[in-house]
Amino acid sequence: MDHVTFVPTPDQLAxxxxxxxxxxxxxxxxxxxxxxxxxxxxxxTSRDDVATTALNTEDLNPQTGPFWIEGAKPGDTLAVHLVDLTPARTWGASTLIPFFxxxxxxxxxPTLQDPLPERTYLYDYDAGTHTLGFTAHASDFSVRLPANPMLGTVGVAPARREVRTSLVPDYFGGNMDTPEMAAGTTCFLRVxxxxxxxxxxxxxxRQGEGESCGTAVEGAMHVTAIVDxxxxxxxxxxxxxxxxxxMCIGSGRPLEEAWRAGQVEMITWLGELYGLDRLDAYQLLTQISQTxxxxxxxxxxxxxxxxxxxxLPAAVAYGGVHNELRSAAGSLGAVNY
Amino acid sequence: MDHVTFVPTPDQLAxxxxxxxxxxxxxxxxxxxxxxxxxxxxxxTSRDDVATTALNTEDLNPQTGPFWIEGAKPGDTLAVHLVDLTPARTWGASTLIPFFxxxxxxxxxPTLQDPLPERTYLYDYDAGTHTLGFTAHASDFSVRLPANPMLGTVGVAPARREVRTSLVPDYFGGNMDTPEMAAGTTCFLRVxxxxxxxxxxxxxxRQGEGESCGTAVEGAMHVTAIVDxxxxxxxxxxxxxxxxxxMCIGSGRPLEEAWRAGQVEMITWLGELYGLDRLDAYQLLTQISQTxxxxxxxxxxxxxxxxxxxxLPAAVAYGGVHNELRSAAGSLGAVNY
Amino acid sequence: MDHVTFVPTPDQLAxxxxxxxxxxxxxxxxxxxxxxxxxxxxxxTSRDDVATTALNTEDLNPQTGPFWIEGAKPGDTLAVHLVDLTPARTWGASTLIPFFxxxxxxxxxPTLQDPLPERTYLYDYDAGTHTLGFTAHASDFSVRLPANPMLGTVGVAPARREVRTSLVPDYFGGNMDTPEMAAGTTCFLRVxxxxxxxxxxxxxxRQGEGESCGTAVEGAMHVTAIVDxxxxxxxxxxxxxxxxxxMCIGSGRPLEEAWRAGQVEMITWLGELYGLDRLDAYQLLTQISQTxxxxxxxxxxxxxxxxxxxxLPAAVAYGGVHNELRSAAGSLGAVNY
Amino acid sequence: MDHVTFVPTPDQLAxxxxxxxxxxxxxxxxxxxxxxxxxxxxxxTSRDDVATTALNTEDLNPQTGPFWIEGAKPGDTLAVHLVDLTPARTWGASTLIPFFxxxxxxxxxPTLQDPLPERTYLYDYDAGTHTLGFTAHASDFSVRLPANPMLGTVGVAPARREVRTSLVPDYFGGNMDTPEMAAGTTCFLRVxxxxxxxxxxxxxxRQGEGESCGTAVEGAMHVTAIVDxxxxxxxxxxxxxxxxxxMCIGSGRPLEEAWRAGQVEMITWLGELYGLDRLDAYQLLTQISQTxxxxxxxxxxxxxxxxxxxxLPAAVAYGGVHNELRSAAGSLGAVNY
Structure with a gap:
């Protein structure tokens, strides 16, 4: 397999x-x-850097890429296997951004209410214990949480000539912000x-499900992935x-529409894997879905x-590419950045 | 502790x-x-009983109760500890109900589309293996799933003189339909x-999260609970x-409003347990929430x-009533119905 | 026609x-x-009466009634023709209620934001010019608006043994809060x-469409209606x-569901009046609907x-009861309270 | 004033x-x-052309433009005054498109239900009476409706480097599909x-409010506009x-969010025009809003x-540009295409 290393300069970010x-x-x-x-x-970079003064809100969620995949045509399936995610700094930050x-x-x-106060939380990252330190602002409380590295965004270009900011999650992937996008996972996206x-x-x-305040423990990351x-x-x-x-991930508004999209996608997938008709798959999913x-x-x-x-009985998705990439990942040896 | 046994006759159901x-x-x-x-x-009672012909849609979700709790006043907290849930029949049923x-x-x-076809699925329940059998209608597929008994509805009377059908989940509990409502859980409700x-x-x-088709593997249940x-x-x-x-459970429409209600409730609870102000609790929840x-x-x-x-650091909720009831449940000995 | 006058005492309100x-x-x-x-x-009763201190939030939207209509059975249609609505006080009030x-x-x-400030606006009602006076709190601005009397709530008891507060709009009518509920209108409700x-x-x-802040120019009202x-x-x-x-009025959440319910109801009504199938009625409604x-x-x-x-071509709804009641209303002569 | 005529060739459409x-x-x-x-x-072009076979769903809502406005910079306001809209064909078409x-x-x-049947309705346009003919498919019903020409889309390029299909309505205008976008109207958009x-x-x-089935009486149009x-x-x-x-137009999902955006925009505008603070404007809007x-x-x-x-008292918006363009339009004389 080819092996490419790419560390973007600031002006190479998308x-x-x-x-x-x-x-x-x-x-x-x-x-x-x-x-x-x-x-x-x-x-x-510090607890004093709050969103209003520190951020350029036009340039959030910088992307590494895009990569042109040779041979990829509309309708094909891109498989992105995340081999390893390792924090690239000794701290991450989560910040309360006004009206976000x-x-x-x-x-x-919008409502007519005032915004919430701004606050920035810095979490130190300890690579030895693989933990993050949370310290409250307004009370004497601190706790160490296990790190759980993941990627907020994995995506491809949309259809219909569109260009979307990297803040958007949709059918093309993008900013889905799910803790499931962790090392060991293969993500399948339509080209x-x-x-x-x-x-x-x-x-x-680290991020909880829902990403309540809008920002996880955000941090630069070393990423190893195999693209197929x-x-x-x-x-x-x-x-x-x-x-x-x-897993299937739907995105939309209101939230039940995102859920519906993911459910119907899974029903389709169950049909592909087990030959179930859509009503049988609907019934089965009703009893086994985690959401x-x-x-x-x-x-x-x-x-x-x-x-x-x-x-469920064992089944092979996409010709077993997940297992193959998992294996290939194993043979890469220790990942050093 | 008093010990009361109650098996409602059909005309005692609420x-x-x-x-x-x-x-x-x-x-x-x-x-x-x-x-x-x-x-x-x-x-x-059989695969041939479909919703349209078999159900009385005015009388769904029959309740065992209500029980008057001596001394309970508006603003108090009712604690319901589920000691044991044991299937009371050798089969459960899930059915696709038109426009539900x-x-x-x-x-x-509403849309102008036709309803989905009706289908009823009977799941045999094997008490020995504690499993349920799913058999597809339109293909040759069957699988046994672990049973996971839970209660769809646990609730109290609403405020403002209201009377709500037992199909409704809301602030008063009710038909929340979460797999979390299983044995070993204590549910706290405002009186x-x-x-x-x-x-x-x-x-x-058994029920998957979301209860996709609207009906879980529905079945009569033996229930042991302690009410405090x-x-x-x-x-x-x-x-x-x-x-x-x-856990906190919000209910509403659209789905994001249910999520918001549960999140803010948890922020309040974190404040009670750890003295966190609401923004600190918001931040912490962002990184640890499961949803x-x-x-x-x-x-x-x-x-x-x-x-x-x-x-999180150990904390005592509601004076430790969950642990107390858990203990008391343990001392009840084997549950026989 | 029988003619009944009823002015409820406070303890007769529902x-x-x-x-x-x-x-x-x-x-x-x-x-x-x-x-x-x-x-x-x-x-x-004054600009100094704000919601937090003046209101009993358990007892809002008091109803005059309920009236038992002899012979009314589930599935029947109640017709309520509003003959006249006349303000019963020389002022009305609209108030900003926290978190409403x-x-x-x-x-x-919920969000974690602070509530908006409370403010009460008193509108004097001038019966001669049939106008209402608005005066701003925080700037030197006032304007007189035409009065446009209407009823926020017209409803019947719900089905399924339910009891709902008079704050709720739903299939049974209730708190629909539409300016269309004015004198000259007949409202048809399922019994x-x-x-x-x-x-x-x-x-x-007076009320704008949407009732933005949650309270219109609220005021006691003299009401003459004919019930059929x-x-x-x-x-x-x-x-x-x-x-x-x-008109058809749907209620629900999110707002598009309320719209859908009203649209499908109108499609059904167009079918009844003109013999259009549902798709033809859908098409025609697309081009003529006001919403x-x-x-x-x-x-x-x-x-x-x-x-x-x-x-559209002339058509007779519900056997022409609107025209009949309109006529009957005309023959009542001047309404004096 | 410069006067430019532009009729795009098919490959000039955007x-x-x-x-x-x-x-x-x-x-x-x-x-x-x-x-x-x-x-x-x-x-x-005929009742037999249904969406599935006739349409290229990648290329809908073709735009005439875009026009580069000299001197326009981000933050400026583009004013588009619609002088005249005249149907350019003798028929328009509305079509039921599957899952749209x-x-x-x-x-x-998505749901698991089948799509609605496809149907195309052709409306003949009679320029003399300025009416459109509707004929039902499944019953013997026809009616002539007044034409009411409008534009579904008026828009500018979005911010944040985005490119959006011409099917989208948003803060940049676009496919808002409101009957208010008729001759005599000035539309203000942020650059x-x-x-x-x-x-x-x-x-x-012609289009009803809501555009229920998704397509109005769609037709080629002669458009005269003045851009400022x-x-x-x-x-x-x-x-x-x-x-x-x-008027202010909000767009989003669910529908109440679109409403909120338009309401807050109007509150801002009332503040600009009358010096009202946001709560006073909120109160006033509550009583006068049409939605x-x-x-x-x-x-x-x-x-x-x-x-x-x-x-409301007379007020001058955007320095009176609407009145100026209205006047300028009047002096153009009869519009001939």
Missing amino acids: YTFGGAEPVMRIVPRTVLTLWTEDAYGGRI GGLTSIPVS NVDGALFSLGDGHY LIKGGGPAWPRLENDTHL PIANVVDTNYSAVTKIDKRL | YTFGGAEPVMRIVPRTVLTLWTEDAYGGRI GGLTSIPVS NVDGALFSLGDGHY LIKGGGPAWPRLENDTHL PIANVVDTNYSAVTKIDKRL | YTFGGAEPVMRIVPRTVLTLWTEDAYGGRI GGLTSIPVS NVDGALFSLGDGHY LIKGGGPAWPRLENDTHL PIANVVDTNYSAVTKIDKRL | YTFGGAEPVMRIVPRTVLTLWTEDAYGGRI GGLTSIPVS NVDGALFSLGDGHY LIKGGGPAWPRLENDTHL PIANVVDTNYSAVTKIDKRL
């Missing part, structure tokens, strides 16, 4: 899905060793334009597979429909 | 929260051994009227505690906000 | 749809001369329980007819689907 | 807001005489990129002014907040 020139052309089955800047563009988040009014659903134009970014050292291409079979919505679960919310804070909300593989 | 005469007056710390009819009123469920149009959000008027029902032998009363402290939304997690959807099929949708106790 | 004892039994085609208290229960209204967070969709248990209240001297009964034909959602328009929002502030939101009668 | 090369550079106060293709790209429209399930909120990149299209010979530029003052959401009303829904079928829903100018 801020959109679609619309940006590819940074590189790669062939399927390439191993990528990448570095991603944090969602703030690295502008939050799940428990405040927001510009697209919408020639070359797919795949990118990733928005590393989180399957001809045809592009799913309507992103699908994920890891060793234990199958963690991904985010309720982005321009679209995202919800995961998830199935524990142990509940 | 179909509302509020409005029904109490079947019995009990004192706090009473152990209840109950039997609940299934959500269909026992009218589905999460992946069909519904009367309150809204004198005597609380607590009831439960809608046993599920805490003066004051009534939560705005239902709270749950088990040995591993704290499984409960249902996207009822008159209100329900979403759970859930915290793993291991992530 | 606060629910369903659940309250009828104040009186009347026969179809009775003329009712009524008085309704304002939504605040008369507790706001369309442009603030609300308890069922859900024996006797229908009809009531009305929540007079508004049509056997069978009960609509799924409230229908209105006046001399110029046919003023009623309210975006109540426990359900309400949206009106409205058709200008001049666009 | 299908996005942003991303397309300008067809022409014009100075402020230019009169544009344009022709717009219908939303179907002219592919529906307000009363069917849709891809972003987001240098040159504004303004375009229009999607002519409707105001430095600064760009509104957050589109504002409209005609001789009788001020016709624009569309409940597009990727975002749109709702209009509308005020009758007669209710």
Whole structure:
């Protein structure tokens, strides 16, 4: 397998899905060793850096990429296997941004209330214990939490000539902000334009489901991934597979629409894997679905429909590419950045 | 502790929260051994019983109760600890009901499309292996799933003189339809009227999160519960505690509003337990929240906000009543129905 | 026609749809001369009376009624023709209530933001010019607006044994808060329980569409109405007819669901009136529908689907009862209270 | 004033807001005489042309433009005054498209139900009577409706480097699909990129509010407009002014969010015009707002907040540009295409 290392300079960062020139052309089955800047563009470095003064709100969620995948055509399936995610700094930051988040009014659903106060929380990251330190602002409380590295954004260019900011999650992936996007997971995305134009970014050292305040423990990340291409079979919505679960992620508004999209996608997938008709799959899913919310804070909300593989007979998705990439990842040896 | 056994006759079943005469007056710390009819009123007994011909849609989700709790006053907290849930039949049933469920149009959000076909699935329940058998209708597929008994409805009478059908989940509990309502869990509900008027029902032998098609593996249930009363402290939304997690359940429409209600309730609870101000609790919750959807099929949708106790310092909720009832449950010995 | 006058004493007021004892039994085609208290229960009488200190939030939207309509059975259609609405006081009041209204967070969709400041606006009502005086609090601005008397609530008891507060709009009518509920209009409601248990209240001297802040120019009202009964034909959602328009009102959340309910109801009505199949009616409605929002502030939101009668061939709805009651109203002579 | 005539060839049509090369550079106060293709790209010409076979769903809502406005900078206000809209064909068409429209399930909120049947309705346009003929498919019913020409889309390029399809309504205008976008109206849009990149299209010979089935009486249109530029003052959401009303249009999902955006925009505008603080403007708007829904079928829903100018003291918006352009339009003489 080809092995490519790419650490973008600040002016190589992209801020959109679609619309940006590819940074590189790669062939399927390439191993990528990448570095991603944090969602703030690295502008939050202390508890005193608050959103209003520190952020450039036009340039959030910088993307590493996009990569042109040789041979990728609309309708194909891009498989992105996350081999390893390692925090690239000794701290991450979460910040309350005015009129942004799940428990405040927001510009697209405004009220006349004042914004919440701004606050920035710095979490030190201890690589030895793989933990993060939370310290409260207004009371004497601190706690160490296990790190749980994940990527907020994994996406490809959209269809219909569109260009979307890297803040958007949708059928093309993007800013889904789910803790499921962790090492060991393969993400399947439909290719919408020639070359797919795949990118990733928005590393989180840890995030709860829902991403309540709108920002996780955001931090620069070392990323190792293997990118593969399957001809045809592009799913309507992103699908994920890891060793234990199958998942589909819908995004939209209101939140029940995101849930519906993920559910119907899973019903389609169950049909492909087990030959179930749609009503039988609907019934079965009713009894086995897990549905963690991904985010309720982005321009679209995202919800995961998830199935524990142990509940069902063994089945091979996408020709077994997850297992193959998992294996290939194992043979890479220790990842050093 | 008092120990009361109550198996309702068909004409003792209730179909509302509020409005029904109490079947019995009990004192706090009473152990209840109950039997609940299934959500269909026992009218589905074979694969040929479909909703249109078999159901009385005015009389769904029959409740066992309500029980008048001596001393319960508006603003108090009712604690219901589920000691044991044991399937009371050797089969459960899930049925596709026309214009009901999460992946069909519904009367309150109608489209001009035809309804989905009706189908009833019977799941045999094997008490030895504690499993349920699923058999597809339209393909040659069957699988056995672990049983996971839970109650769809646990609720008290609402405030403002209201009477709500037992199909509704809301601040008073009710038809929340979450798999979290399982044995070992304590449910805290605000008392809204004198005597609380607590009831439960809608046993599920198994349900996925979201209850996609609208009906779980519905079945009659043997229920053992201990009911306790805490003066004051009534939560705005239902709270749950088990040995591993704290949970809050919001209900509403659209789904993001249910999520918001549960999140803010948890922020309030974190404040009570740890002295965190609301912004600190918001921040902390952002990184540790689990948010499984409960249902996207009822008159209100329900979403759970859930915290793993291991992530936080030990804390005592409601004076430790969960642990006390857990202990008391343990000393009851084997449950025989 | 029987002619009944009823002015409730404070303890005769009802606060629910369903659940309250009828104040009186009347026969179809009775003329009712009524008085309704304002939504605040008369507790706001000056600019210094703000919601937090003046209101009893358990007792809002007092109803005059309910009236038992002799012969009314579930499935029948109650017709309520509003003959006259005359302000019963020389002032009305609108007040900003904390965490209530369309442009603030609300308890069922909470945020962590502070509530908006409280303010009460008193509008003097001048019967001669039939105008209302608005005076700003924080700037030197005042304007006189034409009065436009209407009723916020017209409803019957719900089905399924339910009792709902008079704050709720739903399929049974209730707190729809539409300016269309004005003199000259006939409201058709499905009867859900024996006797229908009809009531009305929540007079508004004027209200914009949407009722943005949650309270119109609320005021006690003299009401003259004629109540009639049509056997069978009960609509799924409230229908209105006046001399110029046919209307259907859906209520629900999110707002698009309220719109859908009203649209499908109108498609059904067009089918009844013109023999159009549902797709033809859908197409025709697409080009002629008017859709003023009623309210975006109540426990359900309400949206009106409205058709200008001049666009369609003449048709007779409900056997022409609107025209008959209009005529009967005309022959009542001048209304004096 | 400059006067420019532009009739695009098929390959000059644009299908996005942003991303397309300008067809022409014009100075402020230019009169544009344009022709717009219908939303179907002219592919529906008979009742037998149904969506599935006739449409290219990648190329809908073709735009005439974009025009680069000299001197337009982000933050400025573009004023587009519609002088005249005249149907350019003798027929328009409305078609039921599978899984598209307000009363069917849709891809972003899927159900498992079958799509509605396809049907295409052709409306003949009679220029003499200015009427359109509707003929039912499944019954013997026909009616002539007054034509009411309007434009579905008027928009500029979005911010944040985005490119959106011409099917989207949002803060940049676009596919708002409101009958208010008629001759005599001035539309104010914030400029987001240098040159504004303004375009229009999607002519409707008539449309009801809500655009229920998703397609109005779609037809090619002759358009005369005057484009002007105001430095600064760009509104957050589109504002409209005609001789009788001020309007703001919010777009989003769910529908109440679109309503909120339009309401807050109007509150801001009332503040600018009358010096009212936000709470006073909120109160006043509560009593005078008209809120016709624009569309409940597009990727975002749109709702209009509308005020009758007669209710308020005279005020001058944007330096009186509406009146000036209205006057200038009058002096153009008869419009001949």
